[in-house]
Amino acid sequence: MKIGETTCKSIINSSGIEGVDYAVNPYIGCAHACTYCYAKFMTRWYHKGEKWGTFVDVKKNARDCLLKEVEKRRRGVILFSSVTDAYQPAEKKYGLTRSLLEVLVDHDFPVEILTKSSLVTRDMDILSRFDEVEVGLTVTAFDERVRRAFEPGASPIEERLDALKLFSDTGIPTYAFLGPLLPYVSEAGFEDLLNRLAESVGRVLVDRLNIKAGNWRNIEATLEKHYPEMLGEFKAASKELSAYYDSLRGKVRRMLDDRSIPHDILF
Numbered sequence: 299m300k301i302g303e304t305t306c307k308s309i310i311n312s313s314g315i316e317g318v319d320y321a322v323n324p325y326i327g328c329a330h331a332c333t334y335c336y337a338k339f340m341t342r343w344y345h346k347g348e349k350w351g352t353f354v355d356v357k358k359n360a361r362d363c364l365l366k367e368v369e370k371r372r373r374g375v376i377l378f379s380s381v382t383d384a385y386q387p388a389e390k391k392y393g394l395t396r397s398l399l400e401v402l403v404d405h406d407f408p409v410e411i412l413t414k415s416s417l418v419t420r421d422m423d424i425l426s427r428f429d430e431v432e433v434g435l436t437v438t439a440f441d442e443r444v445r446r447a448f449e450p451g452a453s454p455i456e457e458r459l460d461a462l463k464l465f466s467d468t469g470i471p472t473y474a475f476l477g478p479l480l481p482y483v484s485e486a487g488f489e490d491l492l493n494r495l496a497e498s499v500g501r502v503l504v505d506r507l508n509i510k511a512g513n514w515r516n517i518e519a520t521l522e523k524h525y526p527e528m529l530g531e532f533k534a535a536s537k538e539l540s541a542y543y544d545s546l547r548g549k550v551r552r553m554l555d556d557r558s559i560p561h562d563i564l565f
């Protein structure tokens with residue numbers, strides 16, 4: 299992993315993501331190296347020609363930028379993060395996300411976290427000081443084999459579920475982002491996963507896999523290595539018009555309704 303330092307001109311960016319106003323991305327790149335990552339398009343501008351998941355740049359002046367910008371921006375929900383993971387391994391050393399949260403809590407900005415790392419539990423003390431906060435963990439499958447194949451740098455699934463339970467037990471609102479659900483491979487143990495989430499999240503968001511931002515080549519290579527027998531079916535199911543996802547939508551909705559888990563299915 300190549301870790302470098304960089305500077306940014308601004309750190310609060312307007313966001314088109316539903317339910318949030320802004321996104322803060324403390325890092326460029328992401329060591330979680332998910333094979334389906336939609337943020338891979340960032341290599342058009344940064345680290346051209348390098349493989350996504352092999353570099354991380356730390357925005358070392360992010361806190362100074364934020365201190366200026368919070369005075370000018372209208373109050374709104376800030377998502378950590380949209381094109382990186384704010385709790386990837388570099389955060390353990392640099393504490394950049396933590397330093398930004400310290401500024402935001404003092405300025406009373408609402409915050410929404412979405413991460414695949416149990417490192418987020420380190421910041422429980424700050425997160426519990428926000429008046430408006432929600433902590434989300436992404437979980438694409440209950441099967442650790444899927445995690446190792448598709449999200450090699452992210453926290454093990456059990457750690458993510460434990461993190462959600464910890465926040466929930468502390469009274470901090472939580473959610474799980476179940477996405478992208480990967481054709482067939484995410485289905486193993488899916489009901490057991492929902493049973494666990496029923497005890498620890500206020501809501502779940504569910505999304506399908508989209509083939510975009512040049513992610514297919516990586517996905518294909520992962521399938522060839524770990525699930526060669528599923529390559530054909532997986533590819534067919536991933537098409538934009540997909541009978542597989544049409545059917546999955548109804549199945550997932552029923553499972554969530556059976557457990558009375560509030561949800562939004564985004565496909």
Ligand code: SF4
Pocket residue numbers: 328329330331332334335336337380381382383414452
């Ligand atoms: S954690 Fe998110 S940003 Fe990081 S590689 Fe995975 S999908 Fe991309």
